[in-house]
Amino acid sequence: MIAELAHYALVLAFVLAVLQAILPLWGARKNDLTLMGVAEPLAVASFGFIALSFAGLMACFVRSDFSVLAVYSNSHSLQPLLYKITGVWGNHEGSMVLWVFVLGLFSALVAVFGRNLPARLRANVLGVEALIAAVFLLFILTTSNPFLRIDPAPAEGQQLNPILQDIGLAIHPPLLYLGYVGFSITFAFAAAALIEGRVDAAWARWVRPWILLAWVFLTLGIAMGSYWAYYELGWGGYWFWDPVENASLMPWLAGTALLHSAIVMEKREALKVWTLLLAILTFSLSLLGTFLVRSGVLTSVHSFANDPSRGIFILVILVVFIGGSLALFAVRAPALKQGGLFAPISREGALVVNNLLLTATAATVFTGTLYPLVLEALTGEKISVGAPFFDRTAGPLLLCLLLVMPAGPLLAWKRGDLRGVAERLTFAAGIAAVVAAVTLWLAKGGPILAAAGLFCAIYAIIGALIEFSERLQLFRASASVSLSRARGLPRSAFGTLLAHIGVGVSLLGIVAEAGWSQEKVVALKPGDQISIASFDLSFEGLQQREGKNWRDQVGRFEVRRGGVPVATLEPSKRAYVVSNQPTTEAGIKTFGLGQLYISLGEPMPGGAISARIYWKPLVILIWLGGVVMALGGALSLSDRRLRVGAPKPARRAAMAPAE
Amino acid sequence: MRGLLLAILFCFSVFSAALAVEPDEMLKDPALEARARALSQTLRCMVCQNQSIEDSAAPLARDLRLIVREHIKAGESDRQIRDFLVARYGEFVLLNPRLSAHTIVLWAVPGLILLFGGAWFAYVFFRGNPPQPKKLSREEERKLAKLARNPDDLTKL
Numbered sequence: 031m032i033a034e035l036a037h038y039a040l041v042l043a044f045v046l047a048v049l050q051a052i053l054p055l056w057g058a059r060k061n062d063l064t065l066m067g068v069a070e071p072l073a074v075a076s077f078g079f080i081a082l083s084f085a086g087l088m089a090c091f092v093r094s095d096f097s098v099l100a101v102y103s104n105s106h107s108l109q110p111l112l113y114k115i116t117g118v119w120g121n122h123e124g125s126m127v128l129w130v131f132v133l134g135l136f137s138a139l140v141a142v143f144g145r146n147l148p149a150r151l152r153a154n155v156l157g158v159e160a161l162i163a164a165v166f167l168l169f170i171l172t173t174s175n176p177f178l179r180i181d182p183a184p185a186e187g188q189q190l191n192p193i194l195q196d197i198g199l200a201i202h203p204p205l206l207y208l209g210y211v212g213f214s215i216t217f218a219f220a221a222a223a224l225i226e227g228r229v230d231a232a233w234a235r236w237v238r239p240w241i242l243l244a245w246v247f248l249t250l251g252i253a254m255g256s257y258w259a260y261y262e263l264g265w266g267g268y269w270f271w272d273p274v275e276n277a278s279l280m281p282w283l284a285g286t287a288l289l290h291s292a293i294v295m296e297k298r299e300a301l302k303v304w305t306l307l308l309a310i311l312t313f314s315l316s317l318l319g320t321f322l323v324r325s326g327v328l329t330s331v332h333s334f335a336n337d338p339s340r341g342i343f344i345l346v347i348l349v350v351f352i353g354g355s356l357a358l359f360a361v362r363a364p365a366l367k368q369g370g371l372f373a374p375i376s377r378e379g380a381l382v383v384n385n386l387l388l389t390a391t392a393a394t395v396f397t398g399t400l401y402p403l404v405l406e407a408l409t410g411e412k413i414s415v416g417a418p419f420f421d422r423t424a425g426p427l428l429l430c431l432l433l434v435m436p437a438g439p440l441l442a443w444k445r446g447d448l449r450g451v452a453e454r455l456t457f458a459a460g461i462a463a464v465v466a467a468v469t470l471w472l473a474k475g476g477p478i479l480a481a482a483g484l485f486c487a488i489y490a491i492i493g494a495l496i497e498f499s500e501r502l503q504l505f506r507a508s509a510s511v512s513l514s515r516a517r518g519l520p521r522s523a524f525g526t527l528l529a530h531i532g533v534g535v536s537l538l539g540i541v542a543e544a545g546w547s548q549e550k551v552v553a554l555k556p557g558d559q560i561s562i563a564s565f566d567l568s569f570e571g572l573q574q575r576e577g578k579n580w581r582d583q584v585g586r587f588e589v590r591r592g593g594v595p596v597a598t599l600e601p602s603k604r605a606y607v608v609s610n611q612p613t614t615e616a617g618i619k620t621f622g623l624g625q626l627y628i629s630l631g632e633p634m635p636g637g638a639i640s641a642r643i644y645w646k647p648l649v650i651l652i653w654l655g656g657v658v659m660a661l662g663g664a665l666s667l668s669d670r671r672l673r674v675g676a677p678k679p680a681r682r683a684a685m686a687p688a689e
Numbered sequence: 690m691r692g693l694l695l696a697i698l699f700c701f702s703v704f705s706a707a708l709a710v711e712p713d714e715m716l717k718d719p720a721l722e723a724r725a726r727a728l729s730q731t732l733r734c735m736v737c738q739n740q741s742i743e744d745s746a747a748p749l750a751r752d753l754r755l756i757v758r759e760h761i762k763a764g765e766s767d768r769q770i771r772d773f774l775v776a777r778y779g780e781f782v783l784l785n786p787r788l789s790a791h792t793i794v795l796w797a798v799p800g801l802i803l804l805f806g807g808a809w810f811a812y813v814f815f816r817g818n819p820p821q822p823k824k825l826s827r828e829e830e831r832k833l834a835k836l837a838r839n840p841d842d843l844t845k846l
Contacts, residue, residue, distance in 0.1 A: 265744055272739045304813075374814065382810050390802040397798040411791055414733045416741065416784030423799050553712040631711065640712050 033098050036086025037177040040127075043079035043134070044167040046072050050137075050160035054153035058225070066153035073141035073156050076163065077134035084118075084131045087176055091118050097183030100124055100176045106189035106608055108579040116200035117190040122324050123176035125203060129320065130166045132204075132211040136240075137163065140215060147236060154222030155215075162214055165347055173340045189579070192606040192613050198258030205251030206278055210316035212244025213285060217313030220306045221355055224362040229306065234296035237309070239667055241292055245285050246663035252278050253656030261616050266627050266644050268543075268652055271420040276399040277319035283392035284312040287385045290438075294381050298443060300372060303363045304385070310359060314352040315392070321348065322399075373445040380438035380446075387431040394423045432486050432537065435530055436493020440500075454496050455489075462488035473546055480545025487541055490534035498527045525666030529659045536655025539623075542648035553638040554585075563645035565626060566590045567599075572639065580606045585630050585639065587617065596621075601628040601641070623648045710743065714751070716758055725758050728767050732757070732774065733784050741784055 050072035057065025087100075091114050096102040104121045105114055119125040137159040144152050170176070193199070219237045223229040255278070260268040269275065288308040294301045321344045372378040398415045405411055436458060440451045466485040470476055499505065501519060502512040548562050556571035570586040582602040589597040601617030617628040624647040631640035710729075716722040726743060732753060734745035742750040742757075753774070760770045774782050786792045825833065 267744065270739065270744075386803065386806045386810065389806060390799050393802045394799045397795055401792075401795045405791060409791065412779065412781040413786045413792065414739075414781055414784050415786055415795065416731075416733060416739060418731045418785035419795075422785070423796075427799060551710055551712050551715065634711075634713070 032086050032089050032093075033095070033177040033179065036083040036090075037175070039079045039083040039086065040167065040171060040177075043076050043083065043130075044164060044171060046076035046079065047160045047164040047167055050076060051157055051164050053157075054160075055157035055225075058150045058153040058157070061150075063149060066149050069153050069156035069160075070141040073134075073137040073160070076160070077138040080127075080131050080134040080163075080167075084127055087124060087127055088115060088118050090177075091115060091124075094187065095183075096185070096187050097179050097181070098176075099178040099180050102180060102184055102187045104190050105187045106579065107186060108607070109190060109195070110578055112197070112200065113190055113195045116194070119203050120190050120194045120199075123170070123174045125207075125324065126166065126170050126174050127176055128204065129207055129211060130163055130170065132207050133159070133163050133166065133214060136211060136215050144236075150226060151219075151222055151233075151236075154225050155218045158218035158221045158225075159214065162218070162351070165350070169343055169347065173343050189606065189608040192580070192604075192609065192611050193262065195606075196258065196262055198254055198262065202251060202255045202258060205247050205254060207320075209244045209246075209248025209251055209278075209285075210281060210320055212240060212247060213281060213309075213313045213316045215240040216244070216288065216309045217355070220309035221358065223306060224355075224358045227362055227365055229302050229366055231296050231299050234292045234305065238289075238292050238296060241285065241289050242663050242667040245282070245289055246660045246667065248278065248282050248285060249656055249660040249663065252282060253653045253660070256656075257653045261618055262613070265629065265642065266616070266646065268649075271398075271417045273399045274323050276395050277322040280392050280395050280399075281312055281315040281319055283388050283395065284308060284315050287388035287392070288312050290381050290384050290388075294378050298372065298378055300378055301382070301385075303366055306363065306366075307359060308385070308389075310352075310355045311392075314348075314355070315396070317348060317351060372443070375441065375448045376446045377438060377441040377443045380434060380441050383434050384431065384438060387427055387434070391424050391427045391431070394427065395420065398423070429483075429486055432490050432533065435490055435533065436497065439494070439497040439526060439530070454500075455493060458489050458492040458496055459485075461492050462486075476545045480541050483537060483541035483545070487534045487537035490537065491531050494527055494530040494534070498523070521669040522666040525662045525664075525669070527662070528665060529662030532655045532658030532660075532662055534655070535651050535658055536653075539648050539651030539653075539655060542624075543646050543652065546647050547649075548645045550643045551640070552643065553634045553640050555636070555638045560643065562626075562643055563647075564591055565596075565645065566593075567628075567643065569641075575602070577604075579608065580604050582615070583630075585617070585628070585641065587628055589619065589626065597626070599626065599628050601630045603630050620650065623650045623654075625649050710754065711751070714754055714758065716762065721758075721761050724767070725754070725761050728757055728761075728770065729754055731784050732771075733782050735778060735781060 050069055053065050053072070054069035057063070057068075090098045090101050091105055092111065094101065094105060094107045094114065096105075100121060100123050101117075104124070105117045109117070117124070119128040137156060140152070140159065141156060144155070147155070216237050219233065219240070223233055252275075255275070256268045259270065260266060288305065291301050291305045291308055295305045324344075398419055402413050402415055405413060436455060437451055440454060441447075462485045465488045466481050469484060470481050501523065502515045504512050507515075550560060550562050552558075552560055554560070554569040556569060558569045560567050560569070566589070568588045568590075570588060573584050573586065575582040575584050582604050584600050584602040587599040587601075588595060589599060597619040599617035599619055602615045604613045604615050605611070606613070614629055619626045624645065627644040627646060629642045631642065633639050710726070716725060729743035730741045732742045734740045734742045734747050734750040734753070736747050736749050737745045740750075742753045756774075757770060760773065765773075771783065780786065780789075786795060788796055
């Protein structure tokens with residue numbers, strides 16, 4: 031009964047979304063306030079029904095109602111409650127419901143908190159949002175219904191994919207979707223601006239919180255996914271340039287560009303047309319990301335063709351939204367007035383370079399990801415595009431970006447002082463060079479590329495700090511002046527600082543991991559000793575352990591450092607009872623910012639077992655950098671000037687220098 | 690990320706979970722072994738999705754790792770080994786596609802985007818910032834200064 035009610039709620043949500051897509055857009059055209067006004071109650075009501083439906087689906091999973099096909103295929107009565115719940119989005123149908131749930135939530139938020147928006151803009155934004163929601167709901171209802179029943183109902187389910195039964199993967203998809211769908215709001219704002227044919231700095235001010243919000247979640251989602259891959263896949267890698275990872279990286283790159291171009295637009299009314307285009311592209315890449323992962327097109331072109339109804343629907347959605355919005359852009363953009371003059375050497379100029387490099391990187395990842403598919407479809411030729419390709423193409427682009435990054439905040443708007451900036455950056459580069467040289471000396475050498483990367487990372491961090499200390503007049507004015515200047519700074523200034531430092535921190539982790547990791551691949555028998563970095567490990571042997579729905583074969587390692595026991599690591603190989611499908615559970619122990627990482631392998635002849643043992647210095651910084659970036663974004667988001675729905679711009683603190 | 694899992698799962702369910710490089714495969718000479726590892730990272734495990742033979746636990750990957758090591762021991766260069774594998778398995782085996790008529794677009798994209806993007810921004814920039822008008826001639830300067838002294842003359846113009 032719950033499944034039917036939830037299904038019905040989804041149908042009602044669809045009907046409301048269709049109304050919400052038509053009436054306000056029509057009202058905005060006819061300047062009819064009543065018609066425009068129905069958008070808000072409709073958005074809230076539509077969200078209510080989607081939420082009901084989502085709750086219903088969750089109830090089916092929690093109650094292990096195996097008469098529902100999606101529950102039967104993705105759950106098991108023995109599964110812990112947490113993974114029964116996360117099983118809701120551990121499959122195509124349920125994840126689509128989660129997607130529209132987030133979409134409905136954001137629409138409702140715009141409706142409730144967007145009262146300070148001009149009526150027409152608000153109506154258009156909510157109308158476009160509803161259009162997206164309606165199409166997705168139709169997609170779910172016609173091709174991906176999660177509420178299908180099976181008769182007779184099986185007594186037991188097939189369990190959630192064991193590899194997904196992990197807390198990291200449980201929260202990874204919702205984070206990603208919050209990011210993807212957040213960009214649907216900026217898309218709706220862009221479409222609304224194009225429909226009205228008017229866009230100004232105020233528009234950028236309304237959109238920026240949404241860009242930040244989406245970006246923060248996407249950043250966290252990617253970092254989380256990367257950490258999960260690191261500890262769960264068992265060979266210590268954290269980024270594989272896998273198409274599925276690229277699918278989330280592309281909107282992140284475009285979204286980062288959008289974040290920066292929107293600043294130019296807000297402060298200087300320049301780059302308007304480009305910002306609109308980026309908003310469209312970012313959401314298009316989010317759509318593509320959702321479907322690339324969901325449609326199975328990546329595994330092979332054939333699996334896509336196996337379920338033509340779904341595949342064709344997806345293609346139609348992509349063509350309608352991407353093609354439609356680009357067509358709208360082509361028609362309306364030339365009429366938009368360009369504003370804000372600036373010299374090439376200026377903060378605007380630096381942000382243009384930022385956008386160019388980020389866009390080029392996104393385009394590279396896009397081509398690399400889809401090229402093999404397209405080539406095979408066109409010529410039948412099969413090629414692979416993997417990590418080495420992206421390292422050689424996207425890698426240098428991102429390094430260039432990193433070198434420009436500290437220059438941006440240092441340059442003034444309109445016309446910057448190249449010499450002053452160059453002097454400061456030379457100072458940063460000097461410090462970075464010294465640090466890199468000392469590190470090389472301390473580590474008794476290392477790959478030259480790693481040293482170059484180390485230099486870039488330190489340079490980026492110092493560069494960000496220099497700009498900040500200048501704003502505070504640190505070391506130049508008295509401490510109390512600096513402190514009061516710090517109080518006067520808008521939070522977004524701290525946000526920029528943190529986000530830029532975060533980039534450097536991540537790179538630091540990446541470089542240390544790549545350049546100074548130690549690895550041992552060994553066959554071990556109980557009692558064997560092995561040393562890595564400053565650690566001495568002894569292998570105590572294997573034992574069995576049982577969980578609720580799995581059996582572990584656990585290897586026990588005593589770890590000593592200078593003769594003192596410091597840890598016990600227990601990597602294991604896990605077999606899930608239902609499918610007997612094995613997964614590896616790495617044994618990881620953090621020391622400072624580095625990690626000792628052990629992963630078990632195959633039993634070897636003679637009673638030994640193979641193991642991979644790593645010491646990865648500073649490896650945590652890779653994800654910590656992501657978290658710092660996200661914190662920076664969140665801090666900017668909390669800036670009073672940008673607070674979502676803040677009724678009036680806050681009074682600027684007297685000490686705050688004009689940005 | 691989910692698809693990645695499925696892919697890996699595919700490898701892991703058909704074959705048992707394991708490490709990639711096993712201790713018994715490794716070469717005695719650390720320099721040669723390092724070369725083998727680096728080369729392996731650029732070769733695809735063809736029954737997996739987007740995994741190099743270095744990372745994959747599939748039997749095919751193991752076979753390929755052994756082949757690579759045999760050829761290295763025989764003193765072949767990385768290029769010779771790649772050529773051998775391509776002759777046997779096709780371009781599909783290379784994770785870093787070679788430049789050819791088929792892949793020229795792929796390799797050109799980053800540069801093209803930078804080029805066209807840069808040109809577009811330059812175009813928009815110069816359209817938005819028209820060149821400054823010429824400086825006034827000496828004669829004009831003189832007239833202007835005179836006008837500034839006697840603003841009443843403006844009415845006579």
